[in-house]
Amino acid sequence: MKISTAWLLARPKTATGRTRTRLIAAGSATAGGLLLAALAVLRVPSAEPTPTTGASYDPRFSELVIHGGLKPGVITGILLLVVPALALTWQAVTTGSARRAAIQRGLQLAGATPADLRRVAALEPAVAGLLGGLLAGPVYLLLWLVLGPAAPTRVRLLPDLSPVDALTWSAIALFTALLAAAAGARSATPRTRRPVLPWTRLTGVAVGAAAVWLALREPLDTPVLRTVSMCVAVTVLLLALLSTGSIWATSRAKRLSRTGRPVDLLAAGGLRALAGTAGRTAGTVLIAGLTLGIAAALLGITLAPQHSFSDALPGVLLTILAGTLAVLVAVTAMTLAATDDLVTTSRALASTAALGAEPAALERVQRRRLEVVTVGPMAAGLLLGGVGYPALGGSPLGIGTALIATTVALLLIRGLTSLVTRILRPRIMRAADPAALRVA
Secondary structure (H helix, E strand, O other), rough: OOOHHHHHHHHHOOOOHHHHHHHHHHHHHHHHHHHHHHHHHHHOOOOOOOOOOEEEOOOOOOEEEEEOOOOHHHHHHHHHHHHHHHHHHHHHOOHHHHHHHHHHHHHHHHOOOOOHHHHHHHHHHHHHHHHHHHHHHHHHHHHHHHHOOOHHHHHHOOOOOOOHHHHHHHHHHHHHHHHHHHHHHHHHOOOOOOOHHHHHHHHHHHHHHHHHHHHOOOOOOOHHHHHHHHHHHHHHHHHHHHOOOOHHHHHHHHHHHOOOOOOHHHHHHHHHHHHHHHHHHHHHHHHHHHHHHHHHHHHHHOOOOOOOOOHHHHHHHHHHHHOOOHHHHHHHHOOOOOOOHHHHOOOHHHHHHHOOHHHHHHHHHHHHHHHHHHHOOOOOOHHHHHHHHHHHHHOHHHHHHHHHHHHHHHHHHHHHHHHHHHHHHHHHHHHOOHHHHHOO
């Protein structure tokens, strides 16, 4: 099949298809711009304090990016936003799977080979990913205006623009195009979902924690290598924690299915239908909760007289902002998946409504499914980071601040799930319409 023919088949022809393309481009642009920012932070020269001369920091930048022990945390916070942006891109790639599956069956009847189907499925995401990679430059420029030379010295994180930025921009544009193409081809490849093996995911967490411990215990010689090694170790730990979300979603689905309550049974079935997205959402919210808990504990610790609250405030605020944005992006991906699932399962929902299920009950099912992948992981992350971290240093003030932050965050996350459910209400009503049962 020629590329021109594949593009005629793959190009978006409906409003839903064009929205899908925009979401892929937006997710790729966001992830690419954040990666550019992370690479730019690596170019900021680090300065280590010495016993004789004391701390010698570049006065143009915040201590967050010139202190060898703080720079990995900044880069990790940026990568924390990259993960949900890529998850949102993947969710956009898989949106409309039922319609695309019908198109693929038609192409197979017309003589298309599996390679042709993968080429068609990869072409549209590749173009959208390339567009997103090109838009990553303006996204980075926006970040540079906010966190670059125009920012106050205490919060300046990014260096001046250089030709290196143009080279990395080109590489990231190519990377996002290839990544989106691979995601599109994978979405068109039939595969069976393997059962989740908890011990493999937990082993990954142990390996990531050991890598962080080794990076702290055996630092490398140069500041750049120390920063890179710590960032790699923390990234491994974050990815391992992200993978544990599927353990939570699967175990909660099993537990809900054993309660016998209709709403819980339907919610369990919905979690199984969206196992991949539910696991990614739960894992992302867990990491964000862990980050927010540590930030809240640090905020409480710095309130003590022996610490400087003003020096730590910029870093704490940036960490809270990163965690909050990660939660919002993860919930957006879950909402997109739920919207697509309502279209795919409209006949089943209409049958359920015809058998006597109230619209309010169907709405509670969606809310219950969202709460499972957000409230529990958020509480676990906040308590683990907010209580466990200050407990190691014996700081009651940090623990108290973290407990207050946990209460506020759980109230906000419940309000967010209610808002998302309210947004989905018209689509739920449309999917439960008995007209969906018509066959002719």
